[in-house]
Amino acid sequence: MTNKELADLLLPNVDSDLSKYEEKYPERNLKEGAIVTRFAPSPTGFVHMGSLFQSFISRKVANDTEGIFFLRVEDTDQKRLVENSVKGIVLDLKNFNIEIDEGMLSEEEEKGAYGPYMQSLRKDIYQSYVKYLIEQGKAYPCFCTAEEIEDTRLLQEKKKQRIGYYGRFAKCRKLTPDQIKEKVEKGEPYIIRFKSYGDFERRIKVNDLIKGNLEVPENDLDIVILKSDGLPTYHFAHLVDDHLMRTTHVIRGDEWLSSLPLHIQLFESMGYKPPKYAHISPIMKEENGVKRKLSKRKDPEAAVSYYHEKGIPVEAVKLYLMTLANTNFEQWYDCNKDKSLEDFTFDFKKMSSSGGLFDVEKLFNISRNYISRLKASEVYEGTVNWAKDYDSEFYEILKSHKDYATSVFNIEREQKKPRKDYGCYSEIKEQTWYMFKELFDKEEKDYAFQTISDKEEIKNILTAYMEKYYNENDTKEEWFDHMKDLAHEFGYAKEVKEYKENPDNYKGHIGDISLVLRIVLTTKSMTPDLYDIMHILGKDTILERYQNWIKEN
């Protein structure tokens, strides 16, 4: 029996003519140096930080070179499918403004000329390639049962030999055509394995864009390429898809590094040029002094939705990812504050080859700086969008007081050295609630008095301020002069310096007085500039809050 007959026996209704695929999916007509990348998740749930990181880099590299970035769904493991996860993946990418040029848009829809982009829909294609390999004598059926495989493994372990289906352990490789025919006709179930021509003793050099040159043993494992359900394994789908989809750069997690010799051999056996590989180390997390992979189950920050919920601007997360991705980015950005991510060119060589620790603290710092440079109207937009999903009360308030809220967010903003109060949008309410009447009035108030805490003294200060010193039309200078006069009247130094020089002459200094006015107005001892706050709150609110406090105490 020839290989051709064997192939027909095993895959009777499959066409092994590959030329039609080559014609249908031609070399991409892109400019010189354009990079084609992809994000290829299994639809088993939502996007993990590590995957987002990978797709972020892939998208970036494609952008930098005017290439293509596409989304392929790897659903060849039918047991692990989670309903609607394609939708979730698409949404997560969308939330981070990672656009795809081609690929899945939802559970059913896709765009692009190199599809289908859902592997389960590519069954025919894979089978054609499998049949072709059988005809070429480069693949063969395997009838081993799970038990048999397990037994060889045990034996190999016992004899301290390498584990796997290779060499003399590859029983079915030695089956004669007649034996195969007999088994098939008896109805014995089988899968298809790749007939490796590698030699473990031989070492080959492989290159990884991030890890550099590696020297590894050749692959000699006869891995499964077609499973009993007729779908391919990852390795084989990778070969077929990334060849046909004309991927130039495979960017993936470094758990794949050890199968790189296999993948290179697979491409070689078909006479295809393998893509370039970039294996990314996992993002780590430290807990109780132990470093481990960031885990979606244990770490809330591993889920991409966490950032959406916290209200960290997408752009800030990207800035952080870029500092992790390219170690020279941070300095570049520091020198080019007016530029954006798009102006920076990603470089594989500048990527750390070992896994970095995910530093939420640093992310918040980047976010804080980013928000501080935003315009008040942008902060307003961001906060409204966040509140819309996560805080309906705040959302309503913001919606009905747009200009007012914007002026609150504008305090000490849009200047050379803006305040850095907000690390994320979800923090804004707790920092500005006292500026909103609706929130202030309903709040159970806890006034944080410090140096001056005697209620009579406070009442007197408030009364004097309202009667003699407060004038809503004061400029900041006038306002401050009045504060000084108030301090003086009550025996407090007009200047902190004066007080420090002669502490015995005074009950305190102007800071103590302004603190009282600040606290009764806001309940807090730490706020942005008091003049700005008063200016925005307005006369009525100020008098109301002062009078109410006097009444209640």
Next chain:
RNA sequence: GGCCCGUUGGUGAAGUGGUUCAACACACAUGCCUUUCACGCAUGCAUUCAUGGGUUCAAAUCCCGUACGGGUCACCA
């Protein structure tokens, strides 16, 4: 167990044989500035690059061993 990768301060890290090589950033600490806070400014924070040996006039940088961490060895991706 086999194979592969990694190890620079609390963190992210720069640096691949010698001209300040231990940058820069985050965090932390102290001080200054200031009506509070924040901002800003100043200063401090690894005599040492996991560890033991070797090569060299010279090593974080090259070589070998050890330890520790990670990955992989499925009809999962």
